[in-house]
């Protein structure tokens with residue numbers, strides 16, 4: 001599916017080395033997908049790997065889920081902007097002052113700034129997990145609460161599960177971007193993901209971008225797995 005949003009699939013490069021990440025990337029086409037660099041790969045390979053992905057023509061979501069005091073977090077998103085990434089994220093539970101400081105800090109980058117989104121409730125979490133950290137509300141309620149806070153701080157959207165997408169599109173508006181991991185084609189194992197949806201159902205529910213890791217990266221033929229998902233959502 002290719003529209004004004006660009007490629008809707010973001011492949012999570014959860015690899016332990018640059019060589020294994022690039023071996024996959026070099027089979028892919030930037031017209032079909034974007035790439036996500038997360039904590040493991042960035043900690044091992046650093047900004048140099050992001051530059052290599054840019055040189056290959058890919059837009060990069062730097063998924064480091066910053067969560068710290070406003071001064072520290074806003075400096076971190078500015079560093080991501082200097083690296084030229086397409087999207088960067090923070091935890092919405094960092095609160096209003098932290099998210100506002102990040103949004104304000106990115107203003108100086110003008111139109112070239114990355115999209116700034118906030119993680120709501122991790123897709124690996126259930127109501128029981130939330131209760132374990134003192135939140136008695138359902139994941140859907142907590143996601144909507146954090147999405148409302150995120151939008152009020154002027155961010156571009158949230159990370160949530162596709163299960164929450166219909167309510168968020170209705171309540172937060174069509175332009176508020178919904179980035180949804182926990183995507184599982186019907187035949188895929190769920191692993192540690194709890195709030196899951198198939199690619200087609202996620203798009204139908206209102207997801208703007210689908211984050212897909214293991215169903216593609218662990219597939220016997222990753223390119224075929226990507227093409228199958230692209231065709232499913234077209």
Ligand SMILES: O=C(O)c1cc(=O)[nH]c(=O)n1[C@@H]1O[C@H](COP(=O)(O)O)[C@@H](O)[C@H]1O
Nearest residue numbers: 012063121122123159181182211212213214
């Ligand atoms: O921010 C994220 O990307 C993220 C948020 C979330 O709530 N759940 C979640 O799974 N992710 C990331 O999305 C990817 C999902 O990978 P798979 O479960 O292998 O498809 C991983 O890289 C996670 O770090």
